[in-house]
């Protein structure tokens with residue numbers, strides 16, 4: 045089902061026309077109402093009325109995470125606080141959180157964007173959808189919540205944590221859709237399997253997001269749940285989830301292009317890249333009152349596809365995020381993304397889906413990388429010959445994909461700690477030396 049036929053099936057020319065009109069408006073709005081933008085524009089002598097084509101956006105300076113930190117908490121809001129009805133913030137591993145503010149108008153649009161994404165992932169008003177994202181400052185819980193209501197489905201606002209209780213509610217309430225991070229969706233299914241109740245659950249669709257996943261992770265989810273996993277994407281800085289989401293054909297995440305203008309850039313060369321080329325994504329919010337953001341550097345690496353989709357939507361699609369410019373590990377000069385390692389692990393049937401990557405620097409200042417991964421079945425760990433063989437095969441595959449020797453340690457099922465929010469796969473112990 046297409047939630048918003050009018051908006052999601054415009055011709056490409058109509059989309060471009062609408063985007064240009066909205067871009068002109070938001071640039072003038074940011075200039076007039078957010079001192080940081082006025083200063084930025086004035087410094088380079090750029091006037092909002094010089095934005096006459098979509099390509100002119102390239103003259104606008106980037107906005108970065110530091111800009112948000114420097115204006116913490118409310119410095120980038122474009123309206124007085126009596127018009128802001130909600131704030132959210134990202135957890136962030138270091139420093140102060142990133143804050144976003146919403147007017148009533150923004151909340152309506154946010155719910156619309158989420159309703160579109162849920163419908164693209166096959167949700168209908170008949171569904172009962174459990175939200176296992178945390179409710180709180182994190183945008184995931186409340187963001188999905190109001191989109192589910194807007195779609196007209198039933199929301200079960202479970203929040204995160206207490207896995208066995210999650211499963212009990214899912215079973216008793218007849219839950220048909222699950223909203224969670226991919227790692228938690230897997231954990232829920234594995235626990236249900238362990239408890240012997242997986243086949244009593246009726247989940248048909250999993251709406252996953254908030255952290256990176258791979259094709260192999262989607263396949264594992266599909267296998268375990270017997271449900272369609274569709275992925276969605278967003279970030280606090282531009283309003284949270286709702287930027288884009290996959291449809292049932294799973295050939296990229298459809299971007300809500302009437303609200304978000306995406307660009308892919310090579311930041312080092314300050315160059316905007318073409319369709320299909322991978323680079324860092326910039327996002328401009330086209331219709332935000334509370335906190336308009338121009339050309340935000342997401343650090344997420346993806347590519348755009350403007351070709352028509354089988355589902356009938358005409359909106360551009362972004363590829364699954366292959367990594368972040370800052371989760372790229374450089375190990376002995378080789379660039380390694382956690383997603384490469386995940387593809388290998390999930391492609392080996394005897395291995396489980398939970399893993400961690402430990403990077404260290406040895407006494408000779410050589411970097412080493414070791415993967416700890418759970419086996420699918422603990423009996424594997426008692427047969428030495430099989431175990432050796434499995435380790436050797438995993439290492440060989442990792443070597444081919446990552447171009448490095450990666451140490452492999454196999455552990456029993458559920459042997460690696462799991463979280464309920466975003467998973468942390470990489471433990472980089474080198475940072476201690478670098479300080």
Ligand code: DLL
Nearest residue numbers: 134184253254255256276277278279280284285365
């Ligand atoms: O994670 C918003 C969100 C909530 C998206 C729920 C989808 C579902 P932040 O906490 O600000 O916001 O984190 C944003 O998470 O820049 C990406 O690096 C990562 N991320 C989010 N969705 C995906 C995804 C929310 N589908 C950061 N694939 C982003 C890969 C994702 N990474």
